[in-house]
Amino acid sequence: MSNEAVFHEALIEGGKHWSLTLRSGTVLRLVDVNGGANVGMLFYNPYNLLERYNAPDTLKCQHTFKLTKGHCLYSDMGRIFCSVIDDSVGWHDTVCGNSNKALVTRRWGQKTYQRWRNDWTQNGHDSFLVEGGKYGLGRRDLAANVNWFSKVTVADTGDMTFDASNSRAGDFVDLRFEMDTLVLLHTCPHPLNPAPDYPRAPIRIQLRKSAPVQDDDYCRNSRPENIRGFENTELYRQCACPALGD
Amino acid sequence: MQRPSELDADAARYRKVIPAGEYWIDVVKMGERFRIVDVEGNQAADTLLFSAADPGDRYSIVDTMREQRNVYLGVGSKLLSTAGNTLAEIVADTVGRHDTLGGACAAESNSVRYALDKRTMHACRDSFLLAVAKHDHFNLSKRDLTHNINFFMNVPVTAEGGLEFADGLSGPGKYVELRAAMDIIVLISNCPQLNNPCNAYNPTPLEILIWDSDVP
Numbered sequence: 001m002s003n004e005a006v007f008h009e010a011l012i013e014g015g016k017h018w019s020l021t022l023r024s025g026t027v028l029r030l031v032d033v034n035g036g037a038n039v040g041m042l043f044y045n046p047y048n049l050l051e052r053y054n055a056p057d058t059l060k061c062q063h064t065f066k067l068t069k070g071h072c073l074y075s076d077m078g079r080i081f082c083s084v085i086d087d088s089v090g091w092h093d094t095v096c097g098n099s100n101k102a103l104v105t106r107r108w109g110q111k112t113y114q115r116w117r118n119d120w121t122q123n124g125h126d127s128f129l130v131e132g133g134k135y136g137l138g139r140r141d142l143a144a145n146v147n148w149f150s151k152v153t154v155a156d157t158g159d160m161t162f163d164a165s166n167s168r169a170g171d172f173v174d175l176r177f178e179m180d181t182l183v184l185l186h187t188c189p190h191p192l193n194p195a196p197d198y199p200r201a202p203i204r205i206q207l208r209k210s211a212p213v214q215d216d217d218y219c220r221n222s223r224p225e226n227i228r229g230f231e232n233t234e235l236y237r238q239c240a241c242p243a244l245g246d
Numbered sequence: 247m248q249r250p251s252e253l254d255a256d257a258a259r260y261r262k263v264i265p266a267g268e269y270w271i272d273v274v275k276m277g278e279r280f281r282i283v284d285v286e287g288n289q290a291a292d293t294l295l296f297s298a299a300d301p302g303d304r305y306s307i308v309d310t311m312r313e314q315r316n317v318y319l320g321v322g323s324k325l326l327s328t329a330g331n332t333l334a335e336i337v338a339d340t341v342g343r344h345d346t347l348g349g350a351c352a353a354e355s356n357s358v359r360y361a362l363d364k365r366t367m368h369a370c371r372d373s374f375l376l377a378v379a380k381h382d383h384f385n386l387s388k389r390d391l392t393h394n395i396n397f398f399m400n401v402p403v404t405a406e407g408g409l410e411f412a413d414g415l416s417g418p419g420k421y422v423e424l425r426a427a428m429d430i431i432v433l434i435s436n437c438p439q440l441n442n443p444c445n446a447y448n449p450t451p452l453e454i455l456i457w458d459s460d461v462p
Contacts, residue, residue, distance in 0.1 A: 050388050056307075056349025059409050061358050065347075066407035076371075078354030091407060095317070095347065097308025102330060125328075139328060140389040144308045154403040158318035158343070160311070191312055229358045 008207040014200030015120075017127035017186035019134060021046050022207070024237060027085070028175045028183070029206040032149050035169040037201035038190040039148035040098055040124045042132075043073060043081040044182040047240075049137060051075045055094045055144035061225045065154065067092040067146065070222035072178075072229055079233045080226070081181045083219035085210075086174040089167050091151040094144060096160075098124030099191040108198040121198050127186035135182060148173055150190040162192035176210045176219075178233050249321045251338035251423045253279060253457050260456040266449030267368055267438035269377040271384070273298050274426045277461030279337065281423040282434070284398045286450035288414040290437035291397040292350045292370040294390075295325060295333045298429035301386055303327045307346045307393040317403055318343040319395060325424070333430050338423035341416045345399040347409070350374065350391075351439050360441040370394075370435035377433055384431055396437075397422050399444065411444055425460075 004027075012018060014037070022028060030039055045051035054076040062071055069087040072080040104110065104123045111121045128142055151166035189199045213220060213230070220230045255261075258281075264270045266289070274280050282291050295305040306328040311317050313326055320343045324332045349355075352371035356364040371391065378386040398416040403409055436452045439445065 054349065054355075054393075056347060056393050057352070057355045057358075060348050060401075060411075061355060063409050063411075064407060065403045065409045074355070074358065076352065076354065078352070078356075078358045078365075095308060096312045097306065100330065138302075140302050140304075142328065144393055153405060153407070154317055155405070158316040158403070160315050160317060192315075225358050228362055231362060232354070232357060 004209045004211070006206045006208045010205045011202060012187050012205060013202045014187045015122045015198070017122070017131050019131040019182065019184045021180065021182050022177045024177050024179045025210050026177045027208050027210045028177070030148055030173050031204040031206070032167045032171040033169065033202045033204055035167060035171070035201070036164065036199060037149045037167055037187065037203050038193065039203055040127070040186045040188060041146045041148060042128060042143060042184045043075070044135070044137070045075065046180055046182040049135065049141065051077050052141065052143050053081060058094065061229065062223050065095070066151070067094055070219055072219055072226050073146070074229060078229065079236055080178040080229045082175040082177045084173060085176045085219060088171045089149060089173060091166060092173065093147040093150045093152045093190070096147060096152055096191055097144060098128065099188050100125040103191055104198070122188055124186050124188040124191070127188055128184055131184040147190050152192060160192070162190065162194060164194070178213070178230070179237055247321050248340050248342055249338050250340055251281065253423070255455060257457060258455040259458050260454070262454045264434065264436045264452045264454060266436050266451060267373070268436055269373040270434045270454055271377045271381050272432060274430050274432050274456060275459050276426055276428050277459030279423055279425050279457045280432065281421050281455040282397055283419065283421040283453040283455070284416045285418065285453055287418040287420070288398065288416055288445050289450050289452055290399045290439070290445065291452050292435040292437055293395040293397055294374070294392070294433040296386065296390065296431040297327060297331065297333065298431050301384060301390060301431060303329045303331060304390060304392060305333055305395070310346065317347060319346055320344065325395070332427040334424040334426050336422060337425045340420045341398060341422060343400070343415065344422060345396040345401040347403070348396050348399060348401045350394050350435065351437060356441060364441060367440065368438040370437050373435040373438070374433060411442065414444055
């Protein structure tokens, strides 16, 4: 784990959204402040927005259904946006998608902005449309997102169950960016969260520089596929990215 | 669950064999039934669906799985769009269950999964790209190529959060049949994958059958 100093820190309340572009070599730490957080996240190549996070490729390349330490998050172009270099939780979901306006209204009732101001019941789908729109992205650019801190298990029958006890106060996950990446995020509730009231779990975001990736890096070597994923990413960084990015 | 269709193949209005490595794209009207046949067994039919009236509203794996609270597709599965509309429903199936987690193969993901020198091998994503380029009256492009259904594939999820690529439950002549709930664009890649034992390294043909609409 990197010991570099945190150069930016921010608290994001529950039910909000944000976006930021991160250079390769940046570590993004997400901290679940009170427990029970959910962070919806999507990733794009800022120089070619058609390259985006691909959850099925990420899962099948690593023969996993959950995300945790050692996993790499792949684009549809066989490259790695970021690696999970540390994780105190052990299971993050990437197959359940987002809450949307209809789901939030059905489960928790709709709190309008007119009456509730910024305590309204924002949803994940609309959050991504707003943040993506700032970069020219629309609904056609959305894809299956990550839901950090959320766990959904699958029975032999295929039935899915939400685990409300997955993440506790102080839990965190560290993402090390392997290429320049546009990150869209929201803190709206996980779409299978059965809580009786609209959950508003805040998160803390910390940014720091990472140490250079070594040949014996844990994520790079966690699976043979990831060695090749790093090679694809390094080729792109060497040849294409600096010319476009600077 | 398996449920055979009551429809007679001889009464189909359309029949077409799709060789491995090729694609099929066309509009299926509301109320029409379309069947995909795994002619020789353990083939994968990578399938995308779009609302014909509004192609930006398209098949969504996350909404489909979440709303049925189950990761596998089978009889009764409603194939939902990103806006929550039902595009089609699985009305007959002689296989039992189908995958929608594994996505399509691509030249780029093949380079990661198998070896860097596999990057020039043919893949489903290339077929999808060629299909939308050659049929540009649908106004589809790479933006619209999202996560798909893998009919006839078996990708079990374990209780510990693993993902396996198991031998298929399908076999020669098995099929899945859908009823279109609105006019939809159907895009199918008959998977050319040569690196995965799930098809015994031998991609084989699919057949499409379409019956007239039950909507007056």
